[in-house]
Amino acid sequence: MAVFAAVLAAHLPLLRLPYYWDEAGYYIPAAYDFFRTGSLIPYSTLSNAHPPLPSIYLALWWKLLAFAPWVTRLAMCVLSSLALLAVYQLAIATTQKPRVAIATAVLTAIYPVWFAQSSLAHADMFAAAATLWAIVFFLEERLCLTALCFSLAALSKETAIVTPIALAVWQAWLAFAPRRWKPASEVFRHSRLAKAGTLLLPVLPLACWYIYHWHRTGFVFGNPEYLRYNATATLTPLRVLLAFAHRVMHIAVHMNMFVPVLSMLACMMLPPVDGRKRISINNQLLFYVIILANLLFFSVLGGALLTRYLLPLYPLVLLVCVNTFYRRLRQWHWLIALSAVAFVAGLFVNPPYRFAPEDNLAYRDVILLHEAAIRQIEAHYPDATVLSAWPATDELSKPELGYVKASMQIASIDNFSLLQIEKAAQLSDPYTVGLIFSTKYDPPHLPFNLGRRNETLDARFFDFHRDLPPEIIAHLLGGKVVWRAARQGQWAAVLHFDHPQLAMQTQDGLLPLHYNQP
Missing domain, CATH: 3.40.50 (Rossmann fold)
Incomplete structure (x- = not known):
């Protein structure tokens, strides 16, 4: 409730704004169709085969309160709050330091891309919240909840399936990867393969949705123009290379993200402060697998290079940055403050290059x-x-x-x-x-x-x-x-x-x- 109160207070001036861009073009019409008729397939706009969970969620809020932009934005603030709580829990699980967890959650909340998406009715915040909770449960070895949250992420936005698949491949590789000193035990191997199998379960509900969509519309992945724009027309090698360069800039530089990233790189040249531990290598590798898989995936697919597609990745980058500040610098709070100032400035001051207006205010x-x-x-x-x-x-x-x-x-x-x-x-x-x-x-x-x-x-x-x-x-x-x-x-x-x-x-x-x- 404390997180929600803070998020709501920060977004109060934005709650009554009418719908913007892709909200108006797809997500609100799709949810409004479900709200009026119960149809999971939108008919007032072209169906893009996006899964229906965002429509169901928004329609529930409209049913309980009213069909109005402020209700929609209130519902999105609730989702953002749940996602930020997952960021806090993820930091606790990997660092055991509440101060690091609070700093990471605060920086995530005010990062311009995250802040803007916290009240916009796009599917990406749904997927980000579910994905981050899935990662938390995976680190806690709660595999049933992991599979459930990854399934909810995939049923919010189909592209979220890349994260559990990437983690499944990583677990399978660990099961059979050669060891420096001795081969992996059978118990270890079976444990990793069991995790890989559990991580692949979210593919099933997503496949069921596509079968249903095909049965109702005759198209598996949405209308042909949408499929061409987001998949078949994006497979040129040069285009993939350029898109990957853009994606790296999005995750490391965009909207003043370069401030904590460069500060982290500078801190890495300092010796660690006694008694302050790093995030374990295994957990760091887990983060890097998730980040790399998403960067590659969204360089190949997706016609528009929208930064909101990378929404679950920003907290992972910030967590690594904040823990490095804490581990390498006694006065680490100053770098947190510097990053916070840079992010708040990024909300109001446009960068000196072209960008999507939905990346800040x-x-x-x-x-x-x-x-x-x-x-x-x-x-x-x-x-x-x-x-x-x-x-x-x-x-x-x-x-x-x-x-x-x-x-x-x-x-x-x-x-x-x-x-x-x-x-x-x-x-x-x-x-x-x-x-x-x-x-x-x-x-x-x-x-x-x-x-x-x-x-x-x-x-x-x-x-x-x-x-x-x-x-x-x-x-x-x-x-x-x-x-x-x-x-x-x-x-x-x-x-x-x-x-x-x-x-x-x-x-x-x-x-x-x-x-x-x-």
């Missing part, structure tokens, strides 16, 4: 911009057909997401790149208003910009594109900007079109050169 800026733009449209053009891109198209057409009182007519494009604006010029839908917004954090003059070559690779493998400014979009489509606002490098604008153009000319010099595409 930048997502709040996106929501506030969209709310303000939609209020302008409702006030001045309530009956208009609105040209926009996802997720604003859902925000305008689905009142349950919290942006509009009644559904509005929309004309949809994918984004606001030149190619899509050309498509908008040819649309048959008679739109008269446009809701234009930045689809990513991409302000000009970023210090860490790797240049055109890197942008070409990002466009090829990671759907990178440049959004045209509202003024240029208005010019190309024969309209004018009637409202615009910006917050922390992100923007939104409302455009009005008297007579949308049916064709565009880009060779008149009004487009800056860097917007031209081959």
